Amino acid sequence: MKRHSSRNLLLACLIVTSALWACFSANAGAEAAITCDPATGQVIITSGRLELKVDTQPGLNANSLRDTRTGRVYADSDYIWPGGKFPALIGAPEIIRRENGNQVVIFRGRLGEMMIAQEFTLPAQQPDVLWEEITISNPGQTLLDTSQFACGFAKKHTPAADEAAQKAESRFSAVPFRKDTVTRRLCDYSMTDLFTLDVEQITFENSRGFPHTGSRNDSWGSEGWVWYQNGNSLLIIKYNNEAMEWSLLKPLKQAEPVLRLAGAGLWRVGDPEAAAALEPGETFRFGMTHLEIVEGEWRESYSAFRRFMEDQGNRTPKGFNPPVHWNELYDNQFFGNIAASVQDPNVWPAMARQYYRIEDMRIEAAKAAELGCELFYMDPGWDTACCSTVWDTERLGTVQDFIKMIQTDYGIQYIGLWTPLAEGPPSFVEPDKYTKDALRRDENGKIIDYFYNWGPPEHQKTRPLLCSGSPAYLDVKVKHFLELAQNGVKFFLIDGTQFSGPCCDPSHGHRIPYTRHEHVMGYFKMIQEIKRQYPDVLIEIHDLMAGPCSFRYVPTYFLYTKPFAHDALWAFEYMWDPMANLMSGESIALYYLNLAYSVPFYLHINLKTDNANALVFWWNASTIRYLGVGGKHPDENIWQAHKNAMQTYLRLKPFFTRGEFFGLDEMIHVHTLPKKNAAVINCFNLAENPETKTFTVELSQVGLSPQSQYEIRGAAASRRQGDTLEISATLEGKDAAVIEVIPVS
Secondary structure (H helix, E strand, O other): OOOEHHHHHHHHOOOOOOOOOOOOOOEEOOEEEEEEEEOOEEEEEEOOOOOEEEOOOOOOOOOEEEEEOOOOOOEEEEEEEHOOOOOOOOOOEEEEOOOOOEEEEEEEEEEOOOEEEEEEEEEEOOOEEEEEEEEEEEEEEEEEEEOOOEEEEEEEEOOOOOOOOOOOOEEEEEEOOOOOOOOOOOOEEEEEHHHOOOOHHHHHHEEEEEEOOEEEEEEEOEEEEEEEOOOOOEEEEOOOOOOOEEEEEEEEEEOOEEEEEEEEEEEOOOHHHHOEEEOOOEEEEOOEEEEEEEEEHHHHHHHHHHHHHHOEEEEOOOOOOOOOOEEHOOOOOHHHHHHHHHOOOOHHHHHHHHHHOOOHHEEEEEEHHOOOOEEEOOOOOOOOOOOOOEEEEEHHHHHHHHHHHHHHHHHEEEEEEOOOOOOOOOEEEEHHHHOOHHOOOOOOEEEOOOEOOOOOOHHHHHEEEEOOOHHHHHHHHHHHHHHHHOOOOOOEOOOOOOOOOOOOOOOHHOOOOHHHHHHHHHHHHHHHHHHHHHHOOEEEEEEEEEEEEEOOOOOEEEEEEOOOOOOEEOOOOOOOOOHHHHHHHHHHHHHHHHHOOOOOOEEEHEEEEHHOOOHHHHHHHHHHOOEEEOOOOOOHHHHHHHHHHHHHHHHHHHHHHEEEEEEEEOOEEEEEEOOOEEEEEEEEOOOOOOEEEEEEEEEHHHHOOOOOOOEEEEOEEEEEEEEEEEEEEEEEOOOOEEEEEEEEE
């Protein structure tokens, strides 16, 4: 893995300047300032209401962070550095005004064998915002173990005396997964919760099914945290688009308990990996921590989180208009017959010849056309063997002829394919698909095997494991993708992305052992090559560490803003029984994900689990910007309901694919197109009994103009008063309503 090195920085840090540094200041008005007291060496950094005090004697110690308007204190104890000591300051703090107007102060110091740089930025035009960045360097001549490095602000904690006191405490809500995607747990904790709950157990529960957990879960980790109380919040975001990193909260149960926050550190199984050890002369720069005071609590802070991510480029692409998919999997007998031993080479070809023929695809294409789908998506079965990514011309004809048939006979313009990068976890392969150069080897050069125990006993056997970083594997995969794209395939669903595990084969050209970061970047570079040559091809990727599961390892935003990146992310495994996912509360996580991100997520859903009110259809249409469906319901009345719903969806499609998402609550979603000054509201009733929902919409809060008049369609009643719309919608049990807010010229 490429490290971030800078010997020039190390040399500069080693130049010891005068200990008597002069008073300095940088001031762009009352909202942002950096000042110091030359006698004490204390530096005060002010960004609107956010005030940070940094002591420099006897060492670097950012020990006070507060909101000057409300008086809320976010840090009130010594900054936490490894070993409980402060870095000894080297030279005077450096103040910089960048061309973009940002003011920066950089403190450099030495902590044992390590060089430290702590940088604070006052971003121009962003009052109440402060950025912190940490850089560590190795000035020595030997490898420096930094795997336990962690630092951050410290907030004293007084344990709550009783339940009432705990309820009065400030709270921490995870972003974007306030509702966990696996356990349905509400990830919203009091300060006392952080100190008393078993974080390791909770993290394990939330990530069950993912095999690479367990060693770094001693902190609460998330892409961001909302620290809220009494209508006021501190939003904490960790942003690193070069290495996997998270915002950490670490309860330190010492004589005087403190919570460590912001700063930097490793999490999960030791990411970011490049920060775990530094070669001589090597440097690692952790990602930025964004600190922002927000008026409001978790909901308003989620909006601020989304604004931040969109400012970085993590947003729905302009004009995003993905085709609606029909997935043949749910009705085609192929998958059901090979599911128990899906990767078995003795089963796959025979079942494919029986159930995955061109006549079978015609049956599914007719359903897709009847429903109104725009792309025919082919799940397992289209290729010569499981995960071969080689189109089976013997059964299906050529790709070009198949596309022509779909277009001419069914009016469907595109096809898309399931294109897994590896076979089932943990990435085993059939030896005849790749040369032995593609396989994982241990430190003794022996091929690493895995005992495959799925299916009947006669199909269980030992198989070699794939190294996802081997050129012998990657080159073959890229070649197959490019051939498919050249022949007209519009969409690739990239599954099988799970980390293939350590490998010690030096001929592969990766680090020894192979790293998680290399795995993620290797697969991402594959995607970039496809998009570079075929930019109009749409690509969805599953989590690049966890693969096909409902647990997310890689930060949601990671790599999305890079050139030739993927178009959408996987919306978890809510595809098999989406009604059960909805009724159990699992897929409620998608609501919170939409509040935090406008990055597109993709999912196909089984309509055979739906009801006559098209509840499943509309829930996923409302929470997924890139929608796929499949499975013709045996009840013709429900099938007709789906056809009606699809007609409505296609008419209103821009609202769902690229509209701004606003959540009034978990069951009321607003999709706004500001340029059209119009919106669509989805209301849901998950209860068995009918319900009339009456709610208010503040027009200016959902991107609509208070100066305009609106026609309301699809509601039982509506009333306008100033900036507020009051809407009533009558819903049956397990029902969904679609309400249109249309400007009147």
